[in-house]
Amino acid sequence: MTDARLTIGVLALQGDVREHLAALTSLGATALPVRRPAELAVVQGIVIPGGESTTISRLLDAFDLREPLRARLADGLPAFGSCAGMITLATRILDGRDDQVPLGAIDITVRRNAFGRQVDSFETDLRMAGFAQAGLDDRPFKAVFIRAPWVETVGVGVEVLANVEDGRPVAVRQGLVLATSFHPEITGDDRVHRLFLSMVRGVDGRVASGSATGFTEVPRGADSAGRTATT
Ligand code: GLN
Numbered sequence: 001m002t003d004a005r006l007t008i009g010v011l012a013l014q015g016d017v018r019e020h021l022a023a024l025t026s027l028g029a030t031a032l033p034v035r036r037p038a039e040l041a042v043v044q045g046i047v048i049p050g051g052e053s054t055t056i057s058r059l060l061d062a063f064d065l066r067e068p069l070r071a072r073l074a075d076g077l078p079a080f081g082s083c084a085g086m087i088t089l090a091t092r093i094l095d096g097r098d099d100q101v102p103l104g105a106i107d108i109t110v111r112r113n114a115f116g117r118q119v120d121s122f123e124t125d126l127r128m129a130g131f132a133q134a135g136l137d138d139r140p141f142k143a144v145f146i147r148a149p150w151v152e153t154v155g156v157g158v159e160v161l162a163n164v165e166d167g168r169p170v171a172v173r174q175g176l177v178l179a180t181s182f183h184p185e186i187t188g189d190d191r192v193h194r195l196f197l198s199m200v201r202g203v204d205g206r207v208a209s210g211s212a213t214g215f216t217e218v219p220r221g222a223d224s225a226g227r228t229a230t231t
Contacts, residue, residue: 006029006030006044006045006197006200006201007029007030007032007042007043007044008032008043008044008045008046008047008197008200009032009033009039009042009043009045009047010031010032010033010034010046010047010049011034011046011048011049011056011065011069011085012033012034012035013035013055013056013060013063013065014049014051014055014059015049015051015052015056015084015085016049016050016183016185016186017033017049019049019185020082020193021033023184023190023193024197026190027194034046034065035063036063037064040065040068040069040072041068041072043077044078044200045077045078045079045080045196045197045199046069046073046077046079046080047082047085048079048080048082048084048085048089049081049082049083049085049185050082050083050084050085050183050185051083051085052084053087053088053093053096053100053112054096054097054100056084056085056088057099057100057101057102058099060088066103069103073089073105076175076176077176078176078177078178078199078200079105079176079177079178080180080192080196081177081180082179082180082182082183082184082185082192083145083146083147083148083149083180083181083182083183085179086149086172086179086180086181087102087110087112087149088102088103089102089103089105089177089179090104090105090108090109090110090179091104091106091107091108091109091155092109092110092153093110093111093112094109094152095111095112095113095114096112105177106158106173106174106179107154107155107157107158107174108152108154108155108158108172108179109151109153110149110150110151110152111149111150111152112149113147113148114148114150114152114168115147115150120147120148121144121146121147122145123143123144123145124142124143124145124165125140125141125143126140126163126164126170126171126182127140127162128141128161128162128171128192128195129160129162130159130161130173130195131191131195134194134195134198134199135198136191136194136198137191141162141184141191141192142187142189143170143181143182143183143184143187144182144183144187145181145182145183148181149181150164150170150181151168151169151170151172151181152168154169155174157174157175158172158173159173160172161173161178162180170182173199176199176200178192178195178196178199180192
């Protein structure tokens with residue numbers, strides 16, 4: 001693995017921070033809990049965990065992280081949000097709280113707690129587009145949903161990577177921002193984290209737009225770095 005040179009932050013205000021840190025560490029990245037602007041400044045990618053998006057929104061302000069995070073995202077910092085993290089990265093929130101402000105890093109409208117109270121937690125096997133392109137096994141992914149949002153609308157340039165059976169998008173990507181309604185950090189299947197690391201490395205065949213993030217862009221078709229994604 002060559003991920004040791006990547007420093008990936010996990011926004012550590014609330015939610016399943018430890019699980020994301022563990023998943024990233026197990027893939028060889030340096031995983032850093034981020035609670036302060038100085039910590040945010042050194043990361044090459046940021047993960048926003050599952051948890052409670054209203055609380056995360058409030059704590060972003062309380063910890064003076066909102067503006068630094070918004071600025072780094074606007075500069076092209078790669079980001080991955082799961083569940084509450086997806087809501088936090090979105091552009092528009094339905095059924096949010098009035099004082100809840102999303103970061104607008106990916107052009108999607110999400111509906112909070114969209115699957116309803118009766119079936120608020122469930123597992124399902126999903127086909128994920130994007131795995132094969134990143135050199136990953138594309139067998140179905142066991143996705144765990146916990147009071148999850150779904151994606152109600154996507155803007156131009158947003159790619160839908162997975163849908164639940166009724167067609168609702170639950171995994172999306174725009175440029176270097178990835179978001180899932182479900183929680184890959186708690187299942188032990190590390191392919192979504194591998195996909196994110198490959199996005200940070202810029203080796204999955206797309207142009208990495210994060211010139212300000214300090215990572216080295218690897219040309220399309222690059223050899224050894226690309227192959228590490230399958231190990
Ligand atoms: N329902 C939560 C929210 O609105 C998200 C739940 C989760 O992250 N598991 O933030």
